Amino acid sequence: MDIVQIVGDFGFPVVMVVGLGYFVYFVWQTITNIIDPAVQDMKTTIIRLTDQLRLLDQDMIRLQEKVNTVLELREQKHDEKKSGKAEQSGPGGKKTS
Numbered sequence: 001m002d003i004v005q006i007v008g009d010f011g012f013p014v015v016m017v018v019g020l021g022y023f024v025y026f027v028w029q030t031i032t033n034i035i036d037p038a039v040q041d042m043k044t045t046i047i048r049l050t051d052q053l054r055l056l057d058q059d060m061i062r063l064q065e066k067v068n069t070v071l072e073l074r075e076q077k078h079d080e081k082k083s084g085k086a087e088q089s090g091p092g093g094k095k096t097s
Contacts, residue, residue: 007015 003015
């Protein structure tokens with residue numbers, strides 16, 4: 001059948017409603033069969049990546065604590081050396097034996 005004859009037999013509005021109905025059906029099927037599974041797969045990937053990000057954040061916190069501890073110990077050692085030199089030197093900065 002020719003589209004012109006269908007429009008002549010049933011009328012333009014009826015043909016357009018049927019066409020739009022098919023369009024809605026086609027879009028619905030595409031969303032249901034293609035897009036929804038892809039979105040579910042992406043949700044799984046996002047959850048996995050979020051978990052990895054949390055683990056990396058925890059690792060960064062642990063690493064920062066270690067670096068802070070090392071810097072603190074280094075500063076204490078530097079202060080001890082400084083105070084040890086001050087105790088060894090007498091008045092005027094000369095060493096006393």
